[in-house]
Amino acid sequence: MSAASKTEPKKRVALVLAQFETAADVIHAAAKVRDAGYNCWDTHTPFPIHGMDKAMGLPDSRVGWLVLGGALTGLTAGFAMMWWMNGVDYPTVVGGKPPFTTPSMVPVLFELTVLFSSFAAVFGMFGLNKLPRHHHPIFESDRFRSATDDKFFISIEAEDPKFNADKVRSLFEGANAKHVEVLEEEVEA
């Protein structure tokens, strides 16, 4: 929405957005979109809907594997740090205990494992979801504001090889959509 620019920017269709009224409608429509063989599409809901992953045919989330990596990193890094600092670089005897000793490492190893796992979980989730992303053609829709309130949406992107705006529209209309709109994005010069 660059009202300031002098020449009218070139635009192309970015996606088709359909609005649904209930969780049941959107989940049934999602199953239809899945069966129609689209790839670049998504559902947008104010809260996660039980069964939607299956209705969309999504594979399992990969966050868990990233967390495993984070956990192993934290554990190894913590062990290496304490071994090197207290055992190698500057050994000190405190309370008659050997400079390098494993039992007293347990609390710090545990905490660092948890810390690195949590970093992996949170930042891994951002990475997989490609967030933050503050600009997206879907935000051009005023109706889409209610996707975080009480309405449910499905979007099919123009990037999809099977994309055809008219076919998509009739697919949505046949799936009990309350409103269908075509959203455009600016083409970079």
Add this chain to the structure above:
Amino acid sequence: MGYYEPLQELDEAYLVAPGSTLAEVTEDIASVTENAAPRGWWIVFMGALSLLALFGGTVGYLFYRGVGVWGNSSPTYWAWDITNFVWWVGIGHAGTLISAVLFLFRQKWRTGINRFAEAMTIFAVMCALIFPGIHVGRPWVLQWMFPLPNQMSLWPNFKSPLLWDLFAVGTYFTVSAMFWFVGLIPDLATLRDRSINKWRQRIYGFLALGWRGSNRHWQNYERTYMILAALSTPLVLSVHSVVSFDFATSVIPGWHTTIFPPYFVAGAVFSGFAMVMTLLLVSRTVFKLHRVVLMRHLELMNKIMLLTGMLVGYAYAMEFFVAWYSGNEYERYVFVNRAFGPYAWAYWTMISCNVLSPQVFWFKKLRRNIPVMFVVSIVINIGMWFERFVIIVTSLHRDFLPSAWGMFSPTVIDLTTYLGTMGVFFTLFMLFLRWLPAVAISEVKGTMPQADPHHHDLVPEGAE
């Protein structure tokens, strides 16, 4: 999702006032941040700001003069500062318990109160971290606590429980803050989409990271949320355990006991729930959140307080038993001295507040009575403060040799430091209530009948 779709066919009780629509829930919670603050908010906020100023002055004076301005002296070198540290960390625990442990146990009722409790955790842990920070005496070399290269080429001693504590509380704060922020993202997007002016749209829009409610995102988001809950559960148990190691690994009679880790954790949950209750009752009234915070939530919390109060009572009894059973005369003396010595008044305050006062929750009438639960929640936190005071001061003030015995009496600066951290806490909490969604909007919606895709299959047309 799975865990909190409402099981209407099992006649589960409603978690949101029956008949509410999704839009009404959004409106109730989001409008708090949009409307002018009610007078009650200003009264509390101004009070909190005054205490915050007191905190600034006190800590400035402390840094200028040194820790001698506190009452700490031989043999009680740990006194109010560490009491306050343990008290604040403990209060934080309920937040994680509600947000993580109850999440794993599929306790859907947590959605009404988890955001509150998580915010409380973060602010309480911040207050807690202040105390060891200002107690070190030379706060300008605070970085020596961390494993960072310094001019002496020395590294921290990783065999010290005090260092474990730094890692435990530091990790706890970081993980809790991330957990809280992840939970906030969808709700920040709700606020962004309701924006009534450009600034709100920019600020909430920036913080919401461009969230668009995508199911591909929800999938990773929910997995992350579950993993964070699973990580936070052992973390929260470890934190107060490690705090108790500060005491338990020493050779001071009254501290050197194996019951400390579970006893500290139970006490932490107990005091944390009491603090959540105090804050919740006030906010619910001031911001009219009756649609999402029901009597059922309050009653369940009271039951948890009854349980943890009795766990704490059991630990008090067991400490006495073990002191007698150990046959160690120093250990026995410490406990007799606690109950009948010069600090007996503190000991019996602790027993009455923590063990006796929650017993009123055996009665359904009292468990569902708001003035009663408000008073008890405050009494419990007074009692839990005295518990830490009793553990720390009574164990230290009678050293092994009578020539090293002493008494501790706090100074005005001790008192103002403590009240000052109340200012830190309530200032942050009031700002949170005013500017962020105080109840997890998207999670509450997930517990409503409309969230169930089969809702309409089960309810005949027009029956609602």
